[in-house]
Amino acid sequence: MSRPANTAVAEKLRKKILSGAFEKTTFLPPERQLAEEFQVGRAIIRGALRTLEDEKIIYKVPHRGWRLLKREARRLKRILLRLSSRMNAEGYEGMGLVAGICSGANDIYAEVILSSPPMELDKKELLERYNAGDIQGIIFLEAASDVSIRQLLDSGIPCVVANLEENLQLPCVRMDYHAIGAMAGKELLDRGYRNIAVCGGSLERFIYKELLAGFREIMDEAGIELDGSRILCGKDELLQEKLSALLKAPAGQRPEVFFTLRDYRAGRLYESCAQYGLKIPDDVGIISYDDISWPAARRQGLSSIREDVYRIGEESVLMLQKIYESGTLNVESIALPGVLAERTSLKRLL
Numbered sequence: 001m002s003r004p005a006n007t008a009v010a011e012k013l014r015k016k017i018l019s020g021a022f023e024k025t026t027f028l029p030p031e032r033q034l035a036e037e038f039q040v041g042r043a044i045i046r047g048a049l050r051t052l053e054d055e056k057i058i059y060k061v062p063h064r065g066w067r068l069l070k071r072e073a074r075r076l077k078r079i080l081l082r083l084s085s086r087m088n089a090e091g092y093e094g095m096g097l098v099a100g101i102c103s104g105a106n107d108i109y110a111e112v113i114l115s116s117p118p119m120e121l122d123k124k125e126l127l128e129r130y131n132a133g134d135i136q137g138i139i140f141l142e143a144a145s146d147v148s149i150r151q152l153l154d155s156g157i158p159c160v161v162a163n164l165e166e167n168l169q170l171p172c173v174r175m176d177y178h179a180i181g182a183m184a185g186k187e188l189l190d191r192g193y194r195n196i197a198v199c200g201g202s203l204e205r206f207i208y209k210e211l212l213a214g215f216r217e218i219m220d221e222a223g224i225e226l227d228g229s230r231i232l233c234g235k236d237e238l239l240q241e242k243l244s245a246l247l248k249a250p251a252g253q254r255p256e257v258f259f260t261l262r263d264y265r266a267g268r269l270y271e272s273c274a275q276y277g278l279k280i281p282d283d284v285g286i287i288s289y290d291d292i293s294w295p296a297a298r299r300q301g302l303s304s305i306r307e308d309v310y311r312i313g314e315e316s317v318l319m320l321q322k323i324y325e326s327g328t329l330n331v332e333s334i335a336l337p338g339v340l341a342e343r344t345s346l347k348r349l350l
Helices: 005-018 031-038 042-054 092-107 123-131 149-154 177-190 206-221 236-248 263-275 309-326
Strands: 058-061 065-068 078-082 111-115 137-141 159-162 172-175 196-200 231-233 257-260 285-290 303-306 334-336 339-341
Touching: 005 031, 005 042, 005 149, 031 042, 042 058, 078 092, 092 111, 092 137, 092 159, 092 309, 123 149, 137 309, 149 159, 159 309, 172 177, 172 309, 177 206, 177 257, 177 285, 177 303, 196 206, 196 236, 196 263, 206 231, 231 236, 236 263, 257 263, 263 285, 309 334
Parallel strands: 078 111, 078 137, 137 159, 159 172, 172 334, 196 231, 196 257, 257 285, 285 303
Antiparallel strands: 058 065, 303 339
16 A cells, blocks of 8 residues: 655655755745645645644744744764674674664764664654654664665655675675775785686676676786686575685696685685695685684684774764654765785795
8 A cells, every 4th residue: 555645745844944944944845835845745845844843843934834843953863773683602703783883873972772673663653753752863784674765765764884895785784895996906916826717606796796807807907817717706505616716736837816796705715725635825825804704714814805893883873863863865875995914824826
């Protein structure tokens, strides 16, 4: 069933008011002008205006029109943090994000309320809580949600996605995957590696597509063409046979080094190398991305470009604060640079 027309108009008008579109005036345009702008009848406009009056966003001045309610300076006080799944002891990435968000909230004296599946989110309830001042915004871990984040934004609720790994146009803080792929490629070239393989997830996912694109860009600039048979990207369980074939090849035909897109894949590569009697980095070098998903990475000496989940969390709070306190819903997303944690899984060939 479609929504009443005045409800849809109220959402659009609410968003326009909260974004500061009328900051130079204290009154809204006349009903006739609003009806023309939203291409609806004046009766629908009146219904939408009464909705906003109930929400204490505007009030009626007899013989003058609808006036914006004078508001106190906005301050982010309470954040609803929506987890992407139930937290567990092995969710290192998620725990790091939560820790960063809590730290960022603590710095501005804001409270964080956790919400996780299987409890469902209800758009109407969220809007009521927001209008009542119970929450001032929502941070989603990644983009997994049982409500549309875009619909919440259109309703005027400030939302930010921490660690968005998909190609969605939402306010978010994430790593600069393209630049990280380029960083990995430059590190390998500087060390003299030329016979290179890549191991990652499905290239239908934005994160892996961008990591590989940045890596290819550096290789192309150096005049090195990556062998398609050495780009092992897809479902992990389907790639093991191809990986084994590469590792069992003679020294001259075997890749000198692997770029693994996620440390847990590097962990599996370590196991495979041990199975075939290959030493790291003497026989095979490895550089990876995330420095978080494989607990043994530091102990095993894996060189990895760090996914700074703690900073992602902190920056997500600052972004939400900017959105809420400024009343501007459209903000630029943030892509953070990576830093190489250099250990012993690479050697110098030059």
